[in-house]
Amino acid sequence: MLVTDQDLLQQQQMNASVKHIKASSHEHTQSSKFLGIKSDPLVKKMINLLMRDGKRSKAENVLNKALQSLDRDYPGRAIHIFYLGILAVRQDIGVRLKPKPKTRRNKQSFNVYLPRVISPICGINLGMRSLLKVSRDQSITSPLWENLSKELLKASQSKGEVVNKRYSLNKLAVSNKRRIHFGVRY
Template identity: 80%
Template sequence: MSFNSLGTKSDPLVKKTINLLMRNGKRSKAENVLNKVLETLDKDYPGRAMHIFYLGILAVRQDIGVRLKPKPKKRRTRQSFNVYLPRLISPTSGLNIGIRSLLKSSRERSPSTPFWENLSIELLQASQNKGKVVEKRYSLNNLAVSNKRRVHFGIRNR
């Protein structure tokens, strides 16, 4: 099974994933890696590879980010501490961040197994709302929610 038989070569999300997978302009290598990932998913779950791919990508997309505000100047009476400012992330940026974090976590998995196998495992776990990337997303959302009262500090009127 290849890209053409799945009909995914023209899919914008697949194109974006290939572009983020690509290193040093080697598009054909990135296509082959993604093709092996989809074949592995299709072998384990027949006819559901693209569904798992989409669910995994949408599960890791970021909606809210946190920016670290530097410590205020030292004062005698006041303790200085780091302030986390929540911020909204645009949908396209959120997809990029999610796909990048998915690729990063699959690269950090066991080096003895091939990268495409690690990526298929990460996609499968993400589609089930499990795995390292989804946990990281939830912890970041919790951090943003716990600091939402500080949002007015980050708004600047121009």
């Protein structure tokens, strides 16, 4: 059997199309790699907080790209980094400003902060919200998913703006803990 140049060309085109199909299916499996964890409560909450105007698919894509970015830099550790970051930014203690008394002469010239204990679920929600806020504020220079992955990585290492905010809030609450009897709620 004699092989001509036309047969070789057809063989190469067929091999190229098979490689293209394999590559596109590989990309599809890579992009949907983290979408299987959508049933997790923390992931659901993060998607709901990311979502604006009912664009659930966009929010899922943003979180998916953030996790893929983490997985590209730290293979197999993206979900671990996500959970560590969420747990690092959760808030345990909150403060609120004590209302000033309605007297003519103001006896206190400084603000009084009343520390209060935050429930664990509410603390995680507040931490996620502050993480997303910082990511959105930096979103001018690069995409949101990239900023989100960077903030998650910093938070998992107990660094970053959100973790510093948490520690400063705890410090403020500790400095005002002698006024704790004002803020007790049952």
